[in-house]
Amino acid sequence: MTQERILLAHGSGGLMSQRLIDEVFKQAWRNEIMEAMLDGAILQVPAGRLAMSTDSFVITPLFFPGGDIGKLSICGTVNDLLACGATPLYLSTAFIIEEGLPLADLRVIAASMAQTAREVGVKLVTGDTKVVEKGSADGVFINTTGIGIIPADIDYRPQRIQPQDQVIVTGCVGDHGLAILARREGLAFSTPVVSDCAALIQLREIISQYGNAIRCMRDPTRGGLATVLNEIAVQAGVGIHVKEADIPVAPAVQGACDLLGMEPLYMANEGKMVIFVAAALAQSLLNDLRRLPQTQAASIIGQISAETPGMVLIETELGAQRILGILEGEHVPRIC
């Protein structure tokens, strides 16, 4: 039996497009807003401020240890909304599909998106599909855009970060970047490295108890932890001083990075958050985080300093202080 594949006609807007949407997407994503089949989604939103975030996913390979492009496309945008302090509500999605993609792959991806959205409690309410000629894309590219509502008292702008605030990372860094690299390059390690791809929705419950003692959050995706810290240092106009020994890195990831000459602090994460929190409540927040399976490896990695504004300094294992710079050029392309 020949495998069913995506044809250019699936993107024609005609009957075949209709069937693709009905059989693959609508079936997986079933909800009343989408099923209205209007030109756009009509949404009921509570009063307050909306957060909106968009992200495009071009990862290769489409399926990797710990997830797939579908799951990733939900988690990525949901985590961005969470980092804004928002409760994610609705997502839109747009697919750019390469002619020839097995229909079965698309079904798995759509189902994976549906499952992740269900777990997180967000609805996929509107979407678009386009098909491009073979060679004009790589399997499938997915964009998701999400909106969420921000509670009235929450303000997570970096400018709120104060000297003495503590920096927490919610788990081991570098897993996603390395898992993708290993899969792509056919590298096998004795301890397989799995992507941390996850929507950090459980985090919201904890975070919400701390109100504005949480100053700011960021998810360290492309460019990794080091890049996020540098962005925040500049935006907040503060120095960030971290300790190498306190940054959690899985031994398998550290070992593989040593071997490949890469640095876990620059490798992408897809299920981690960097949290800047008032010093007085840092330990309590850490204890709470460590009770959740998703964030049990959380660690206080450093603190904010009024000195060296705009600069991230790291204390090395020898006890020396050096700059932890921003990612320059060389990184692993197409990891998300």
Added chain:
Amino acid sequence: MDNDVKEYKQHLLRAIQLFSGSVSIMEVCGTHTMAIAKSGIRGLLPPNIKLLSGPGCPVCVTSQGDIDAVIVMVQHKDIILITFGDMMRVPGTHSSLQEERSRGADIRIAYSPLDALRVARDNPDKEVVFLGIGFETTTPTIAITIEQARREGLNNFSVFSLHKVVPPALELIFSDSEIKVDGLLCPGHVSAVIGVKTFGSLARKYHKPCVVTGFETLDILEGIYMLLQQLKKEEARVENQYSRVVKPEGNPIACQSMERVFQPVPARWRGLGMIPASGLQLREEFSDMDARKRFDIPEIEEIPIKGCACGEVLAGKITPLECVLFGQACTPLNPVGPCMVSHEGSCAAYYRYIPTKGRS
């Protein structure tokens, strides 16, 4: 296990800090420079132990004239130039390869010289030139590539050789009275190819201890400690700290491939000037694949970049922090000299890792 290693490093560091004499140690290799900056070792040493960076970054020591010659070649000849990425941004006198590419020159980045052969096979109507740069660590792979091209009868492939060998430069540094170096951390990777004997002769001839050293923090601490022990005992011999990788005899197969294809010629080094027998040119039997000859590229006179102190940095005469351009007019995003461009350059290492006041 992890804790034992940590403790051993601290123990080594304390032992080093206890050394009482005043010494200058040169780390020859760019990878050492990066590792030292990254671990922060330099900042933990007492003022009586000075670490100087040597001429161990192949991009950095390439002379301005040679870079200009490559730029002239891509401007005037209809070729595909294949290069390692680091060379793209190195500023020539009036342009860089990056600028030439934006003006339409076909310049491609490769990770292996064998990629250049693939380009040559795929483009039989075009001349494909590989920009050969590097020390004894990379040269054997270029030599093998050239032999492979000959075997395949690829007649559109050539190499612009800027290859250099390390020992003559070290000899020059030891014999220069202006440069105060008491001992060398010798390059681990180069030694893996050429072995340790050459460094032994240098150590004896100039009565300066040499330690072939690896690239982990622990290796470097051990290397420094071993050098200090020799200095304390007034010994001057070569020791091999990196014996897990470096065999005393090196890698004879790699050396033979280099010798089959290349011959030593005088070469100009940035900061050190002309050094006899320090460059590598394609041998007579491969001279048709020597891009300089094939395209008749003239020697171009060196025009120093105004204010740039890369030369002094490379010779270990000053540290990058003493250059007036450092961190102000010259940064990794807007490099003036090659030491700020190459990811193994001393200035890039200092800029990237060492906190200093007043950087822009």
